[in-house]
Amino acid sequence: MAAAKGGFTTICCMPNTNPVVDNEILVEYIKMKAEREAVVNVLPIGSITKGQKGEELSNIGLMAQAGICAISEDGKSVENAGLLKKAMKYASMFNLPVFSHCEDMSLVGGGVMNAGEMAQRIGMKGISADSEEVIVARDIILARSTGVKLHICHISTEGSVQLIREAKLRGEKVTAEVCPHHFSLTDEAVEGYDANTKMNPPLRAKKDVESIKKALKDNIIEIIATDHAPHHIDEKNCEYDKAAFGIVGLETALALGITHLVEEDIISPLELIEKMSTNPAKLLGIDKGSLEVGKVADITIVDPNEEYLIDANSFVSKSKNTPFNGHKVKGKVKYTIVAGKIVVDNGELMD
Amino acid sequence: MLENKDLLGIKNLSPFEILSIIHTAEKMKLRINNKKLRENTLENYNMVTLFYENSTRTKMSFTMAGKYTGARVTDLGVATSSVNKGESLVDTGVTLDQMGFDIMVIRHSMTGTANLLARNVNASVINAGDGINEHPTQALLDLFTIYEKKKNFKDLKVAIIGDIAHSRVARSNIFGLKKLGAEVVVCGPATLIDKNIECLGAKVTTDLKEALKDADVVMGLRIQLERQKGGLFPDLREYSQIFGVNKDLMKYAKEDAILLHPGPVNRGVELSTDIIDGEQSLINEQVKNGVAVRMAIIDLLIERRKKDEVTNTKWSASESFIQDRWEKRYTG
Numbered sequence: 001m002a003a004a005k006g007g008f009t010t011i012c013c014m015p016n017t018n019p020v021v022d023n024e025i026l027v028e029y030i031k032m033k034a035e036r037e038a039v040v041n042v043l044p045i046g047s048i049t050k051g052q053k054g055e056e057l058s059n060i061g062l063m064a065q066a067g068i069c070a071i072s073e074d075g076k077s078v079e080n081a082g083l084l085k086k087a088m089k090y091a092s093m094f095n096l097p098v099f100s101h102c103e104d105m106s107l108v109g110g111g112v113m114n115a116g117e118m119a120q121r122i123g124m125k126g127i128s129a130d131s132e133e134v135i136v137a138r139d140i141i142l143a144r145s146t147g148v149k150l151h152i153c154h155i156s157t158e159g160s161v162q163l164i165r166e167a168k169l170r171g172e173k174v175t176a177e178v179c180p181h182h183f184s185l186t187d188e189a190v191e192g193y194d195a196n197t198k199m200n201p202p203l204r205a206k207k208d209v210e211s212i213k214k215a216l217k218d219n220i221i222e223i224i225a226t227d228h229a230p231h232h233i234d235e236k237n238c239e240y241d242k243a244a245f246g247i248v249g250l251e252t253a254l255a256l257g258i259t260h261l262v263e264e265d266i267i268s269p270l271e272l273i274e275k276m277s278t279n280p281a282k283l284l285g286i287d288k289g290s291l292e293v294g295k296v297a298d299i300t301i302v303d304p305n306e307e308y309l310i311d312a313n314s315f316v317s318k319s320k321n322t323p324f325n326g327h328k329v330k331g332k333v334k335y336t337i338v339a340g341k342i343v344v345d346n347g348e349l350m351d
Numbered sequence: 352m353l354e355n356k357d358l359l360g361i362k363n364l365s366p367f368e369i370l371s372i373i374h375t376a377e378k379m380k381l382r383i384n385n386k387k388l389r390e391n392t393l394e395n396y397n398m399v400t401l402f403y404e405n406s407t408r409t410k411m412s413f414t415m416a417g418k419y420t421g422a423r424v425t426d427l428g429v430a431t432s433s434v435n436k437g438e439s440l441v442d443t444g445v446t447l448d449q450m451g452f453d454i455m456v457i458r459h460s461m462t463g464t465a466n467l468l469a470r471n472v473n474a475s476v477i478n479a480g481d482g483i484n485e486h487p488t489q490a491l492l493d494l495f496t497i498y499e500k501k502k503n504f505k506d507l508k509v510a511i512i513g514d515i516a517h518s519r520v521a522r523s524n525i526f527g528l529k530k531l532g533a534e535v536v537v538c539g540p541a542t543l544i545d546k547n548i549e550c551l552g553a554k555v556t557t558d559l560k561e562a563l564k565d566a567d568v569v570m571g572l573r574i575q576l577e578r579q580k581g582g583l584f585p586d587l588r589e590y591s592q593i594f595g596v597n598k599d600l601m602k603y604a605k606e607d608a609i610l611l612h613p614g615p616v617n618r619g620v621e622l623s624t625d626i627i628d629g630e631q632s633l634i635n636e637q638v639k640n641g642v643a644v645r646m647a648i649i650d651l652l653i654e655r656r657k658k659d660e661v662t663n664t665k666w667s668a669s670e671s672f673i674q675d676r677w678e679k680r681y682t683g
Contacts, residue, residue, distance in 0.1 A: 120547040121362075123484025123522055124462045193463035238439060241461035241482065 002228070002317035003040045004343045006250040007333035009298035010041040010281075010288060011228075015052070016075035022047040022058035024066040031067060039343045040336075041298070043069040043284065045099060048087045054079050057087055064094035069284045072099035074153065075200075077135045079105070081142065088146040097149040097283060100139045102160070103200070107131035112241055114187040114202045122191055124240070127202050129157040136160045140167045140174055151283060152176045154227045156201035158211040165220045175283055176215075177223035180249060180256035181323065183212050189323055195236040195243030196323045199229070203323075213266050222279040224272075226253050230319030248317050252324050258304055258331030269304065301335040308332065316349055353651050356659070357469040357476040360485035361526040369494065369527055375647035376495050376640065382419055383642055391421025393653055398454040399447055400426045402479070403434070406458055408614055408638065409479050409488070413456050416645035422454070422653075440464060441471045448472040454652060457481075475652040477645075483517050488648060489613050490523030492641040494531070496633050497568055499640070500609050504531035510562040510604070511537045511553075512596060513572030513621055515544040520613045521572060525553045538562035539572075539594060542583040559594055563603040569631075571596055571612040571621045587620055597623035601631065609633050 003011045013030065015021035021030065027044050034042035046063035048071050050056050060071055071091050077100065078084040088098055108131045113119050115126025136152055140163060143150035152164060155176055164176045181199065186206050190197045197203060215221045229246025236243050257276065261267050267275070281289030288298055310327045312320040336344035343350055353368055361369070382388045398417045402410050410426070417424035427447070429435075434443060440459070447455060448471075455474045457465050462482030469476040480486040494504075501507060509528055515521045515537045528535050529552040536554045537544060544555055556562050563569060574590060584590050601608070610622070610632045618624050626632060658664075 115545075115547075117547050117550040120545060120550055122462070123482060123519065125483065126545075193466050234439070237441060239459070239461040239467060240463045 001039055001349055002248070002250045002315065004336045004338070005316050005333065005349055006226075006252070007254050007300040007302065007336050007344075008040060008250060009300065009336060009338050010043060010286070011250075012043045012045050012069060012284070014072060014074040015045055015047040016073075020047050020050075020052045021045070021063075022050045022052070024059055024062040027063050027066040027068055039349075040338050043067075043286075045070045045072050045074070047071065048073045048078050048098070049083065052076065054083065057083070057090065060087065060090055060096070061094060064096055068096070069286070070097045070099045070151070072101065072153070074099065074101045076105070077101060077103050077139075081138060084139070085142050085146060088142055088148040088150075092146060092148040095149075095285070097151050098139075098143070099151045099153050100135070101153050102132045102135035102139065102155070104131045104134050107134065112198060112202070113190045114204045114208075116187060116205045118187040118190060118205075122193070124190070127200075129159050129204070129208070132157055132201055133159040133163060136163045140164070140172065143174060144172055147173070149283075150174045151223075154179045154182065154201060154225065155212070155221070156182045156204045156208060158208045161211045161215045161220060165215065165218075168220060175223060175279075176221045177225045178212055178216065178221050179225060179227045180253045180260075181247060183209060183216065184256045184260045184327075185209075185323060193240050194323070195238065195240050196247060196321050196325075198236075198240060198243050198245055199227075199247050200245040213261070213264075216261060216275070217266050219271075222275060223283065224253065224257055224275045225280070226250050229321075230317055231321045232319065233321075236321050247322050248315065248319050249322075251315050251317060252310055252322060252327075252329070254302065254333060255310070255329035255331045256324070258302075259329040262304070263330055297337055297340040299335075299337040300333060301337075302331060303334050304331045306330065306332040352658075353655050356652070356655060357465070357478075358487055358648055358652065359465045359469060359476065359478045361487045361490050361523045361530070362485065364487075364527075364530070366530045369491070369530060372491055372644065372647050372651065373495050373498050375651060376491075376643040379419070379646035379650070380640065380643035382646070383639065389419060393649065394421035394423075396422045396453045396653055397451060398422050398424050398456065398649065399452045400424070400456040400479075401429060401443070401447075401458070402426070403429050403440075403457070403459040403464075404480065406479070408641070409458065412638070412641045413477075413479065413488075413645050416642050416649060417454075419642065419646050420649055422649065425452075440468060444468045444472045448474055453656060454649060475656060477648060477652070480519055482519065483522070484519055485523045485526075486519040486613075487523050488641070488645055489520050490527045491648070492637055492644040493520075493524055493570065493611055493613070494527050495640045495644050496611060496637050497609070499636075500633070501567060504528065504533045507533040507567040508565055509533050509535050509568040509570065510566040511535065511570045511572065512559065512562060512594065513539050513543070514574055514578060515539050515548060515572070517543070517575070517578065518572050521570075522548075522551070524570065525551045529553075536562045536566070540584050540590070543578065559596070559600065560603050563596070563600055566604040566608055569596065569601065569604055569608055569610050571610070571616070573613065573615065574617060574621050587617075591620045595619075595621055595623065596626065598625050598629070601626055601629075611637060614638070
């Protein structure tokens with residue numbers, strides 16, 4: 001429902017749930033639940049290893065038959081490069097893309113925010129940019145040797161942008177995505193120790209945000225995704241170190257894109273649509289993301305000029321963990337139509 | 352007079368506030384030294400200490416400081432309290448707040464916990480050390496000790512030696528010393544210093560002699576053995592040979608340089624025994640000054656509270672905007 005309110009007609013759900021989605025039965029269960037309760041299309045993603053333990057491969061083939069759209073170890077990286085390489089080879093047999101969350105835990109070392117001047121000012125343990133970049137580099141190399149379709153999830157650093165830019169110049173099959181918070185906020189937002197600013201990857205420095213915007217402009221980053229991660233207030237109104245990583249994003253993504261990218265002349269409105277609709281559909285190999293006669297009527301109608309303050313209380317998402325409460329934005333979803341059925345009518349969710 | 356209801360860090364104190372704490376501490380120290388001057392000015396006030404992390408000297412120092420002013424001091428034995436049953440920090444704080452404590456002293460292994468407590472309670476919160484962030488009362492007692500000997504901070508060179516990256520003592524001292532016009536050089540193994548600390552105004556070097564050269568104040572920090580297990584340096588033997596300060600190295604500092612250490616000292620590791628017990632060492636004086644500085648802080652915070660009672664200032668409403676936001680978001 002949060003997705004519909006935010007103007008999304010199809011969402012992909014990551015497998016790092018409890019239990020981990022690592023076999024076809026859970027995939028069937030998600031599809032069944034979605035059919036009964038969801039107002040938008042749900043495409044499950046399967047895990048790479050059983051229980052995301054990094055030890056043995058999940059039932060990738062059976063999950064492919066059950067209808068997963070990709071495999072991913074989201075929330076962490078497959079630590080063992082040999083195992084990941086095998087998974088990539090195996091997945092390419094089913095033409096499944098691999099979605100990589102890039103994070104080397106040995107370099108994270110208990111950090112909770114971006115390593116840099118801000119962390120130093122407020123006395124917090126930092127997550128260095130290299131902890132993300134070494135895995136981006138590793139996964140690009142492994143994708144090259146296995147020929148799998150690699151998609152790098154939620155990149156956050158200047159170095160990751162460079163690595164992907166270079167890979168693309170070499171003509172490699174790699175796509176990249178960024179989350180709205182990584183082009184809208186910097187690590188300055190962490191200053192008051194509000195755990196709603198705690199996410200993984202963390203909010204980065206100004207230079208990273210700038211390089212991400214440039215990469216969006218150059219189409220080095222062709223996809224904007226939310227990394228939607230709902231958490232209960234008790235997991236956030238506590239010690240910053242203890243608080244859960246992650247923020248909700250579905251209901252703020254489009255407005256943040258319009259406010260921070262289109263209004264700032266980084267990309268055109270059409271390019272924003274491509275990055276939030278056409279390109280993701282292309283990556284997943286589904287026949288969506290275009291407005292043509294004969295296609296499924298999944299349509300979102302937006303008023304790009306409506307200005308308002310984000311109010312977490314008005315979210316239909318059960319969780320309100322966002323750092324954007326009170327943030328002034330432009331652009332509001334007016335209508336969301338899924339397969340010809342209006343699910344959001346004049347900004348309000350239909351019963 | 353202090354500006355805020357809490358003492359959370361040196362970062363948000365003005366030079367004027369720091370100096371007023373030091374001057375009050377001077378008066379308080381007389382009370383410790385002379386039994387005839389002791390008076391129970393704060394006998395109707397209540398203070399609780401919450402130590403989520405082990406401590407001997409800081410906890411005892413706060414307890415004694417409270418008692419010298421006449422306040423009623425209680426310790427929430429964290430190990431034997433409901434914290435062990437899984438009660439959250441905020442819930443514990445709110446519970447104690449309802450019992451009418453005026454001052455809460457908190458030490459915790461995580462950064463930002465004093466801020467979290469402060470925005471959820473009416474009591475004045477004193478940060479007795481939060482994670483790797485700040486240990487303001489330690490820095491204030493160090494500043495007081497420096498002030499007693501040097502009478503001025505302007506253009507003093509202060510060398511801080513040791514594990515800078517994990518030291519809230521170093522950070523609070525850097526904030527304070529820079530505000531008062533001193534020059535700060537930090538020195539230690541490259542794995543124990545984050546270069547970004549330069550943004551706080553400290554100079555970074557890994558050359559011990561360069562750090563000590565012409566220093567007015569030398570501050571050693573405790574090196575913790577668990578850092579070695581984390582692969583940050585090979586072993587204590589190597590550490591003490593490259594970064595340990597001894598009598599010969601102290602000669603690089605000015606002749607009238609003073610030696611400080613927050614304690615407890617690893618004798619023969621970060622400092623050699625002869626200088627710990629030597630003429631330049633003020634390590635024992637620091638302990639006494641710690642009580643005086645904490646008396647001063649308690650006194651000034653109570654003074655602030657008395658003034659707020661007169662003007663009817665409600666801190667929990669104005670200060671804790673984040674909590675307000677939470678409430679607005681989740682109730683109703």
